[in-house]
């Protein structure tokens with residue numbers, strides 16, 4: 181078989197490990213086409229010539245070795261046509277897409293044009309519809325929690341309050357999970373939260389805690405504005421930290437690798453049985469190959 185693989189959208193730790201586990205099982209008996217930079221690589225017919233050794237050497241790295249991109253061109257009729265032309269030029273029997281919601285949308289466009297697809301949810305946001313887990317989430321939460329713990333040590337020495345901004349685009353999963361891990365005092369994660377409720381919570385918290393922790397989800401409230409409002413209303417020394425890309429990179433956690441390997445092995449089994457057009461998801465704690473439509 182001719183099997184294409186691409187990664188699209190935000191990277192996440194564990195994607196390389198998943199790729200390695202897929203590649204290891206298919207490269208001897210199939211032709212594998214690694215498209216460079218996601219849908220961009222499909223449009224430009226840009227194929228990487230990594231060998232197994234290279235892939236093995238990078239299996240534990242964060243990021244994604246076949247590169248990724250956000251590709252608005254793929255959303256245009258012209259871009260999509262070019263991608264389809266190149267898939268057919270290379271006689272691709274099935275294309276494995278690793279990515280988040282945007283990537284899934286793109287994959288479905290290809291599916292509508294009769295391209296066989298396998299989808300593996302990969303995003304630190306952990307927000308791909310139907311799947312309880314997406315590759316990258318566990319590592320991102322650990323990175324973010326470790327970052328906050330470390331900064332909090334110095335905050336405690338000064339009795340400072342700190343507001344941390346966690347990534348998650350529109351999804352509060354990281355902020356909530358990390359909030360639990362670090363015993364945060366206030367989570368600003370939805371439109372139900374407010375400056376007033378944050379201030380009131382801190383007013384109580386500071387009676388017993390030296391360095392309260394506030395975590396906000398990105399794209400919800402301006403971190404500097406929240407700091408100013410808290411300082412206006414309470415006699416507190418407030419600092420801010422945007423955790424940002426720090427949480428997306430780094431070595432995958434042990435659990436991440438277990439998940440990544442399972443996603444890979446289910447994907448390969450489905451391909452071997454020619455059961456294409458599936459999204460590999462986790463449902464009620466179990467890995468399932470769900471029909472894509």
Ligand code: F6P
Pocket residue numbers: 189190191250280303304305347348349350398428
């Ligand atoms: O991939 C998900 C994500 O990390 C979001 O949490 C974040 O909002 C976004 O990507 C950042 O996008 P970019 O890498 O394009 O700056």
